[in-house]
Structure formats: structure tokens, C-alpha cells
Amino acid sequence: MMYSADYLFLGDGNLLKNASVKVNREGTILEILESSSNDESAIKIEGGISPSFINCHCHLELSHMHKKVEMHGGLHQFIPSLQSQRKVDQSTIDKAIQAWDQKMWENGISAVGDITNGLDSLPTKKSSKIHYHNFIELFGLREAKAEEIFEHGSGVLERFKSEGLSANLVPHSPYAVSDPLYKMIAEASRGKAISIHNQETKGERQMFEEAKGPLQEMLENFGNDPEEFAKEQSNSLLHALQFFPEDQKILLVHNTFSEAADLQAASNSHSNLYWCFCPQANWYIEKTLPNIPLFLEPGLKCTLGTDSLASNLELSILAEMKLIKSHYPEIKTNTLMQWACANGAEFFELDDLGKMEIGKKCGLNHISNLDSNGEITEDSAVSRII
Numbered sequence: 001m002m003y004s005a006d007y008l009f010l011g012d013g014n015l016l017k018n019a020s021v022k023v024n025r026e027g028t029i030l031e032i033l034e035s036s037s038n039d040e041s042a043i044k045i046e047g048g049i050s051p052s053f054i055n056c057h058c059h060l061e062l063s064h065m066h067k068k069v070e071m072h073g074g075l076h077q078f079i080p081s082l083q084s085q086r087k088v089d090q091s092t093i094d095k096a097i098q099a100w101d102q103k104m105w106e107n108g109i110s111a112v113g114d115i116t117n118g119l120d121s122l123p124t125k126k127s128s129k130i131h132y133h134n135f136i137e138l139f140g141l142r143e144a145k146a147e148e149i150f151e152h153g154s155g156v157l158e159r160f161k162s163e164g165l166s167a168n169l170v171p172h173s174p175y176a177v178s179d180p181l182y183k184m185i186a187e188a189s190r191g192k193a194i195s196i197h198n199q200e201t202k203g204e205r206q207m208f209e210e211a212k213g214p215l216q217e218m219l220e221n222f223g224n225d226p227e228e229f230a231k232e233q234s235n236s237l238l239h240a241l242q243f244f245p246e247d248q249k250i251l252l253v254h255n256t257f258s259e260a261a262d263l264q265a266a267s268n269s270h271s272n273l274y275w276c277f278c279p280q281a282n283w284y285i286e287k288t289l290p291n292i293p294l295f296l297e298p299g300l301k302c303t304l305g306t307d308s309l310a311s312n313l314e315l316s317i318l319a320e321m322k323l324i325k326s327h328y329p330e331i332k333t334n335t336l337m338q339w340a341c342a343n344g345a346e347f348f349e350l351d352d353l354g355k356m357e358i359g360k361k362c363g364l365n366h367i368s369n370l371d372s373n374g375e376i377t378e379d380s381a382v383s384r385i386i
């Protein structure tokens with residue numbers, strides 16, 4: 001089958017105008033033509049075609065929390081609200097997971113880095129068309145509990161692995177994990193790609209720099225002893241990074257309050273970092289977006305994620321791109337496509353995905369309603385071609 005489009009986003013930063021792509025029945029790319037096809041049977045697509053997307057950060061098991069948490073309360077209000085409403089009857093949880101797995105596929109997402117705390121999402125993931133990498137996430141600030149938390153997480157990890165699913169252990173964030181637990185996770189995930197929530201709220205910076213603020217108060221309200229979780233390192237990101245070898249592949253998620261000095265310090269300390277943005281969740285929780293233009297420096301690798309439905313109205317990578325574009329119109333759609341496609345596939349080492357290249361089976365998305373320069377607009381929508 002041959003598809004001709006106004007724009008082909010190849011996913012790796014290359015863009016072709018009035019071009020065509022030919023795929024076989026299995027979806028393998030056979031040919032890319034830098035012109036409209038003369039083939040009369042070619043299907044004309046108005047707008048653009050891209051490879052399918054990689055959602056680098058989601059929490060599928062929280063799908064039943066859709067529209068349950070109030071917007072714009074800040075992370076210190078979001079986390080307690082989430083915890084108090086998390087447990088509902090199993091069939092509600094299961095139905096939401098199944099429905100949103102399907103919805104992500106329809107939204108052109110072929111692979112997901114999914115934060116996982118329990119087993120709820122396992123049955124859906126086993127039969128999904130989407131490839132999931134499961135970040136089995138651990139948290140807990142009480143040092144005496146570290147062993148127990150680690151054992152529990154290792155049990156969840158084994159269940160996923162025994163079903164043939166891709167998984168490894170990761171820490172929640174700089175602020176919610178004790179040093180002994182960090183060390184156990186680092187040991188268990190040596191050589192694996194890991195993920196950490198990073199600088200998601202202003203209070204995270206305040207907690208590390210001044211041992212006060214709303215996040216500090218939230219942790220104390222959860223019954224933690226401030227003496228015990230006092231940190232020596234005054235930068236939350238560097239605190240988390242110190243537990244991992246300098247070449248560990250690490251996805252830093254959110255970066256909402258990251259500053260130029262943080263990027264510099266992290267890049268000096270670690271060589272294999274990926275920066276993941278989930279702008280809709282940042283807007284939902286904090287009503288702010290990261291300073292994304294800071295990350296356009298050469299050498300920094302950015303990716304995109306949706307976060308969970310507890311802090312997003314949809315699970316759509318295109319919707320994340322549209323929000324970035326509405327705040328930072330100078331960032332080219334083609335750049336965002338590279339974050340959504342090749343960079344995500346590279347992070348998860350998914351060789352077939354992320355780039356429109358002969359021999360790859362990357363999936364194809366139709367992106368409609370581009371402007372006359374091939375940029376996404378408010379009205380752009382995504383649908384899966386294959």
C-alpha cells in the first residue's frame with residue numbers, strides 16, 4: 001500500500017514535503033519516495049504522516065482516577081488526594097485499564113513506559129497490541145522499611161517477568177525514597193534503563209534547599225520523621241543521581257522546575273540522561289509548564305509522556321505536543337516528532353519503532369489539520385493508519 005502526504009515526519013528529525021511511503025501487508029516500510037507517488041492506487045493523506053508514538057511516562061493502573069482529582073492544587077495536594085481515592089472496586093479498575101490501553105493504541109501510541117506499583121495492569125498488558133516497559137516503582141522514606149518495600153517490589157517484578165513482560169525496579173523520586181532503598185534499587189537495576197520523577201513541584205526544591213515548604217509538610221503529615229529524611233545534598237536531582245553509575249540510562253520525568261544550572265550539573269554528572277515532558281499533567285497539577293526552550297541545547301535528549309489520567313484528561317501524545325506548541329510556538333513540530341518517536345524508541349531500545357525507515361515496522365499515524373508550514377494547530381488530530 002502506498003500513502004502520499006503533504007508532509008512525512010520521519011521521526012528522526014527529518015521531514016519530507018509532498019512525499020510517499022509504501023508499506024506491505026505486515027506494515028513493514030518498503031519504500032520512501034521524496035515526491036508524490038504516480039501510483040494511481042496511492043492513498044492521498046491530507047496533512048502529515050509520522051511513525052507511531054512512544055509514550056515514555058504513564059501510570060495505566062490509575063486510569064480509573066480520570067477526573068477524580070481537583071485541578072491546580074499543587075503536587076502536595078495532588079498526592080494525598082490520589083492516595084485517598086486510589087482503592088475502588090476491582091472491576092472499575094480493570095475496565096478503565098482495558099479501555100485506556102485501547103484508546104492509547106487508537107491515539108497512535110505503540111509503546112509505553114508505564115509506572116507500575118501493583119498487578120492490576122498485568123492482564124491487559126499481556127494481550128495488548130502496545131509494547132509496555134514496566135517501571136516497577138518503589139517509594140518509602142522510613143529506612144527500617146526499606147527491605148520490606150524492596151521485597152514487595154521484587155515480587156511484583158517477578159510476576160511481570162514470569163509473564164514475559166519487560167520490567168525493572170525504579171525509584172519514585174528524589175524526595176520519597178530513603179537512601180537504603182535507593183541503594184537496593186540501584187543494585188537491582190544495574191545496567192537497566194530507569195525512570196525518576198524529577199523537579200515536578202517548587203516544593204521539591206524548597207525541601208532540599210531549606211528543609212521546609214508544602215512538600216516537606218506533606219511528607220511530615222504522612223508520619224515521616226523529618227530528621228530521618230533530611231538530605232545532605234541540597235539539589236534534589238543530584239541527590240537522586242548519586243546512587244547510579246554515571247553511564248546509567250535515566251529518564252528524568254517532568255522537569256517542571258528545572259533550571260539551566262540543574263541541566264548543566266546533571267549532564268556533568270551523568271552521560272546517558274533523557275528528559276521527559278508531560279506538560280498536560282504539569283498544567284493540571286501545578287498550572288505551569290517546564291521551561292522547555294532550555295532543553296533545546298544540542299546533546300540533550302527529550303521525550304514525551306502523558307502521565308496518568310489522575311492528572312490528564314486524555315492519554316494522547318499529540319495533545320501533549322499541542323500544549324507545548326501553544327506555549328512555545330517557536331518549537332517546530334518536527335522537533336516534537338523526534339521527541340515522540342526516535343528519542344523514545346532509542347531510550348527503550350525498540351529498534352522497529354521511532355523512525356520511518358525501509359525495513360522497519362514503525363506504525364504510521366495520520367496527523368490532520370497542519371498549517372501551511374506543516375506545523376500542528378489547535379485543530380490537529382491523530383488517527384492510526386497502521
Ligand SMILES: [Zn+2]
Binds near residue numbers: 058059115197
Ligand atoms: Zn508520574
